[in-house]
Amino acid sequence: MIKKILLTVLLLGAAYIGGSYYVGWRTETELVALMHQAQAQANHEMTWEQTQSHRGLFTSTGTMRVVFDQIRVDNQNPLQVQIEYSIDHYLHWASLARFNWSITLQQLLAKEPLPLLPKLPSFNGEGTLDWSGVATSSLVFAGLDNAQTNNGMLNMAPLAGFVTASKNFFQIKAEVAHLDFSQRASAERIKLKELTFDVRSDDIANEQVSAAFVFGHGVIMSEAGDTYESSDFGVFFDVTQKDGRLEIAARQTMSLLRAMGHQASNVLVSLGIDGVYRSDLLELLSLADDIDGQWFNLSDRQQLRAERIGSNMLARGLTFTAPVIKADIKPMDDDIAQTIGLEDLSVRVQSDDLMRGIGSLRVMLGTLKIPPWLQNIMPELTGFKFDLNNVLANHRTDLRLTQSIASIQYQGQSVRDLQFAVGLKGLTSEGLATLFSVIREANGDMSDLSSDQRARLVQVLEATASDGLAFEIPLLKATVNAGVDTPDSLWLEGLNLQVELEDVNTGAGKVNLALKQLAASGPNMTDIPRILNYQLTANNRVVDGKADYRLEKSIDALESSLIRLGRSALTVQLTGLSALDLRRLAELAPEFEQGLDQAQSAELARIVRRAIASGFVLAVPTLQLAIDSAQVTGRGDFILTGLGKAPLANFDLARLAQMQAEMTVQGQSPWLDPWVQQGLIMGLLGVDNNLVKGNYQFVDGQLRLNGLSVPVAKFVLVANLVVQQMVAQELLQNEGGSANQSGTAQRPRRGAGN
Secondary structure, rough: HHHHHHHHHHHHHHHHHHHHHHHHHHHHHHHHHHHHHHHHOOOEEEEEEEEEEEEOEEEEEEEEEEEEEEEEEOEEEEEEEEEEEEEEEOOOOOOEEEEEEEEEEEEEOOOOOOOOOOOOOOOOEEEOOOOOOOOOEEEEEOOOOOOOOOOEEEEOOEEEEEEEEEEOOEEEEEOOOEEEEEOOOOHHHHHHHHEEEEEEEEEEOOEEEEEEEEEEEEEOOOOOOOEEEEEEEEEEEEEEOOOEEEEEEEEEEEEEEEEOOOEEEEEEEEEEEEEEEHHHHHHHHHHHHHOOOOOOOOOOHHHHHHHHHHHHHHOOEEEEEEEEEEEEEOOOOOOOOEEEEEEEEEEEEEEEEEOOEEEEEEEEEEEEEOOOOHOOOOEEEEEEEEEEEEEEEEEEEEEEEEEEEEEEEOOEEEEEEEEEEEEEEOHHHHHHHHHHHHHHOOOOOOOOOOOOHHHHHHHHHHHOOOOOOEEEEEEEEEEEEOOOOOOOOOEEEEEEEEEEEEEOOHHHHEEEEEEEEEEEEEOOOOOOOOEEEEEEEEEEEEEEEEEEEEEEEEEEEEEEEOOOOOEEEEEEEEEEHHHHHHHHHHHHHHHOOOOOOOHHHHHHHHHHHHHHHEEEEEEEEEEEEEEOOOEEEEEEEEEEEEOOOHHHHHHHHOOOOOOOOEEEEOOOOOOOHHHHHHHHHHHOOEEEEEEEEEEEEOOOOEEOOEEEEOOOOHHHHHHHHHHHHHHHHHHHOOOOOHHHHHHHOOOOOOOOOO
């Protein structure tokens, strides 16, 4: 019996000793695995080595050295720490193991431990490892008393806290009663009280980390003697990671801040970023280390590297958020604090091709609260949304922009329900860059471009229009000063412009312009007409160098302070002119108002001379106007037979020109009636079966108005002379030609009319 008892005791003793040894071996194995895991998760920016290890039956001890490559001592040497530990792993019912540890800062070049600061104490603690695998330890630091640093002197009260860790959980929390740092070479000083530092991870495997730094009261004294005082200051970070993608949230709080006579209370700043990948962040940190913070002085290699990193980050998409940034501000001279800040800000950006500007941008803002005394320089708004999308198809961009604002208050003006959308399709990436460059140089004012800017813009538009250019404003609406009895409002819908240019040199192509609706109301909107379903089509075909131009316009309604139109239509055709001359006339048209210079006048004379030689047809097949209660219909055409190679002196309207036109007016119109009455008095109009009509013919030098012959021979002679003299004089003055060459030496031929 005694032998069995002794054998049992021996077996139990062996099991106890073996179990204790196994626990020690297992604990150290887990510690080594934990260090390997930390090194891998730090992308080897933290490295470690076991410098000493001793494992006994019931107690094990060891020493490790850990190097942090990204943390520099004196901006030169990476920071090192030395970890010493002792584990009591004899089996106990209350815990699996007991341990104590210490961490001392070291320098890289030291073979033996060397304190970073004179007489620097170690961080140390003691704790237990329970049977479920959870380790809990105290955290103690003796504090600093007049510790000399590179820049000044540091005093810190003792630190106390705890560390808790398990297989997938970690937390370290510490508290310090006060900290005081003073600069050696100046009066700058920082004093903080009631400090708390807390870092935890509820999911180590996925690198989820939360951190908090809080102090109850702080004072900063600047070198200039200014004092900054804050209370209940806190900074909080949350980082989550999934499949290499990071989501970072930061928050700052402060109950009170006083500075230079001003005061801010209830300060809250919340920021976030989503979409940063760990690989991109590590490469960005590596670049930052390479350039030593000199972001504005990059070499070509560093610039290319930065662009590549940025392109990779934007290609995956980034989202920046600011759930809230606000404070109650009380300026020096005010007794009442007013809120300033924003809520629900998010910025989403993604680039498929950064160099070509292909991608999307979305900006959303819930509210921006601005005190009245700041609204002269910054607007207050709610419900802001901005979307910009640019895609590339067949080497052409398709740019879409939409913006909406629920309300905006700025410089005493208020705007509500602002909605705006615009689209631009057909530009190349290079053309789009040139367009934005011109707009930026002109500060958005396209009405006063320089000759160089205008030439660059025309070049881009012509190159784009050859493949088709489309511009649209689907919607533009706003209400101004909505709080007054008669607010101003504007509504524009369905503006669309399409240009197809078949030949840049001749101007052959097609233009379509459409406007579904334009409406406005209010005391400041009286000059804006109401328009409904406006359509314009201009089609220029070129055959054998001659233009065949057709313009069609229609509208369902137009109302202004001067006129009220109903459903109306107009068609104009021009054929026979040189396509190049017609294009040049369009280019000279803006100069007519200010007057042509000598060279332009000569060019116009040459164009007119060629038109006389070739001849042309100007026709109005359709004229339909609904003005107030009146209806106007008509048609007409003017034909000029070409002079050919004959001298200019042979020009004779009576022989070369023909004109036929007719018009009918039915109903009344305050705007049209005075013109009708004047036409009746002058005989230009007549009455037939209660209809006001006009019929006009000019054939073989004979003019007939409403069937009556009107003598115009003298007028024809004068017209012939004016045309001949004007063209010949310009050609003679600017080309050095003779009167005989221009045909002015010959007497004009008499018209055929009498």
